[in-house]
Amino acid sequence: MASATHPEVAALLARSHRLGSDPRNTNYAGGNASAKGTATDPVTGGDTELMWVKGSGGDLGTLTEDGLAVLRLDRLRALRDVYPGVEREDEMVAAFDYCLHGKGGAAPSIDTAMHGLVDAAHVDHLHPDSGIALACAADGEALTKECYGDRVAWVPWRRPGFQLGLDIAAIKESAPQAVGVVLGGHGITAWGATAEECERNALWMIRTAETFLAERGKAEPFGPLRPGYTPLDADRRRERAAQLAPLIRGLASQDRPQVGHFDDSDAVLDFLARTEHPRLAALGTSCPDHFLRTKVRPLVLDLPPDAEPDAVTARLRQLHTAYREEYAAYYRRHATPSSPAMRGADPAIVLVPGVGMFSFGKDKQTARVAGEFYLNAVNVMRGAEAVSAYSPIEEAEKFRIEYWELEEAKLRRMPKPKPLATRVALVTGAGSGIGKAIAHRLAAEGACVLVADVDAANAAAVAEELGGPDKAVAVTVDVTDEQQIAAAFRTAALAFGGVDLVVNNAGISISKPLLETSAQDWDRQHAIMARGSFLVSREAARVMTEQGLGGDIVYIASKNAVFAGPNNIAYSATKADQAHQVRLLAAELGAHAIRVNGVNPDGVVRGSGIFAGGWGAQRAATYGIEEDKLGEFYAQRTLLKREVLPEHVANAVFALTGGELTHTTGLHVPVDAGVAAAFLR
Structure with missing residues (x-):
């Protein structure tokens, strides 16, 4: 008791x-x-x-x-x-x-x-x-x-x-x-x-x-507004932030992968619009709790908000190189033989005038809190400058805190990261069935997840189940719509800094004989699964290439991609299309360290959105059995005599992306309990 x-x-x-x-x-x-x-x-x-x-x-x-x-x-x-x-x-x-x-x-x-x-x-x-x-x-x-x-x-x-x-x-x-x-x-x-x-x-x-x-304080402690540094309007600001986030995240992840957070609050934008912000940012933070999470100073872009994107990209790369050199020099100035090894020279805070603040950490909460701490530092600077002058502790003292053996011991006490920690996953069709199971498994293994689904309510419910905005964000996506797909990836960039892992799972199934399959049936089936997967993968490749961190694209194809069954022309043909996209993209994207693999399930009845939406009744009629016996029927025709569930497909996705199969691309993994006719050969 x-x-x-x-x-x-x-x-x-x-x-x-x-x-x-x-x-x-x-x-x-x-x-x-x-x-x-x-x-x-x-x-x-x-x-x-x-x-x-x-x-x-x-x-x-x-x-x-x-x-x-x-x-x-x-x-x-x-x-x-x-x-x-x-x-x-x-x-x-x-x-x-x-x-x-x-x-x-x-x-x-x-x-x-x-x-x-x-x-x-x-x-x-x-x-x-x-x-x-x-x-x-x-x-x-x-x-x-x-x-x-x-x-x-x-x-x-x-x-x-x-x-x-x-x-x-x-x-x-x-x-x-x-x-x-x-x-x-x-x-x-x-x-x-x-x-x-x-x-x-x-x-x-x-x-x-x-x-x-x-x-007691003066009215403008950060000085007057700097000409040309007025913040962009909200829509342009967030569009620019979404464009920059993958690049900045890639720069901030040179030593170890990081998750990002974006803040364009009024306090951040006002600080970056004032004449004194370069001087104050260079002084760094002071309170030990601040700089332990923000590093001793941020990286600050020294270009105005209306600078050309190419110029901004080039300048950020230059500043990042300089930042790493300066941080390494800071370490060398103060390190002693007993100091812990340098933990990394990338910035934790990146400030872009007119746009906002990008902060980074080992997970979303850490990244968000780092940004909150820098905002605390901005408030401290404002107060100190209002009544006096901001005068943080000396650099040598900051180093004594940052590389304190007691802080190092605290880091050693932290639990080992989960296999997918720091990775950002976008799963289409994640509001139900196989996609939902995949989203749950990836989140359980440490990933941040974009729950993408055409049904906004379902997506929101799954995101809430996964733990809310520090773990998962819902996005409404019709994968036939290029604009909605682009918007989903922009949301990923603003929420987590980019995307590392994409699962093409969204789909429908139209099960009809050839003579009953209309051109509209064919076009709809292919628009969602073949064309939709292509569009999602294309956007994923853009983001992953910009990040420069590699990545994973996984297609949830089907046993039907290689197995010829009756009354299934539209569905099986589009699954074959997806299966070959895996091979084509694996060959093309390998140069960017982007791995592309597929999973071929079969007979996933329980928990499946497709089967619940009429596909189950159609397939049961094809085989001449009752619909509630369909899962058992599929199990009995397999070599293992086992029913396949959404969780088994999710397990395969994790196996492909969890860090053990680092040298595998272009592979299709059967999750069908053994269907000899679908063996790959």
């Missing part, structure tokens, strides 16, 4: 959720909160003082009890006596493990000392834009005094760790009137005797800073 939640833990979680749900208070996964209290020691039966604090990598807004580290205060405070000094303070993180209570919960973060050493029952450490603006202003100490008086103290920049905890504890002891501190280059910390008092003090600090910046 699970033990009841301690009252202090319940209060801590509620406070964390309130603070973390408002982006004005802290960024995603930024900051931490703690509570101290007394609980029964199960070994002695006596009372023991404990501290519950958000563990490493957690998020305040969604924090659960499992995300808390639980430590004994007597042991944590006793670490003062063995502290070896600031040069060896990283050793203290390992010592936290010896302070854990019971199983200890989540891994303690580097900020644990800040919470444990400060003599207050409740402590909140947050990264509000307003507080960081003061922390990153050139005269931040004086501004903190002006803003708060003696109720908030200033702590000069110090990398998070045990010494920072000692520094804050000393301030709390020497300044009993203080309710918190501004941490230079970092954020704020507030405390209180109760959860309510601590939250009240934190919010007072944040809102007071907001008011101070608004009332």
